[in-house]
Amino acid sequence: MCIELLSFAALFGGFASYLASSELIFADVFGQADEFPLIFGALAVVMGVAALINSFLVERVGLRRLINLVRRDTWWLRPDPEFGRHPRCPTVLDVRDPDDGSAPCTPCRYPI
Numbered sequence: 001m002c003i004e005l006l007s008f009a010a011l012f013g014g015f016a017s018y019l020a021s022s023e024l025i026f027a028d029v030f031g032q033a034d035e036f037p038l039i040f041g042a043l044a045v046v047m048g049v050a051a052l053i054n055s056f057l058v059e060r061v062g063l064r065r066l067i068n069l070v071r072r073d074t075w076w077l078r079p080d081p082e083f084g085r086h087p088r089c090p091t092v093l094d095v096r097d098p099d100d101g102s103a104p105c106t107p108c109r110y111p112i
Contacts, residue, residue, distance in 0.1 A: 022036075022040060023036055023040075026040075
């Protein structure tokens with residue numbers, strides 16, 4: 001119960017800060033103070049349609065299948081799992097002194 005309340009509070013806080021700062025951002029950063037009501041309304045319509053599409057997809061496809069579909073199709077967003085690894089070590093290398101090139105990886109015996 002406590003985790004649900006904390007997550008709801010965090011989401012509500014983010015949404016409230018968006019509502020409070022969006023007019024200032026559009027006026028000061030983008031220089032669109034006169035068009036703010038129209039832009040804000042358009043963004044509200046887009047967010048509402050996205051919420052309806054999301055609820056439709058979750059009901060039709062199911063949450064687990066939808067998550068697996070997104071995880072499978074966004075493989076290019078994930079970091080390279082081999083980045084920073086020694087070719088013969090199963091874990092990521094530690095940061096060490098660049099002068100000492102012969103230090104072994106922490107979990108294995110192979111030299112760098």
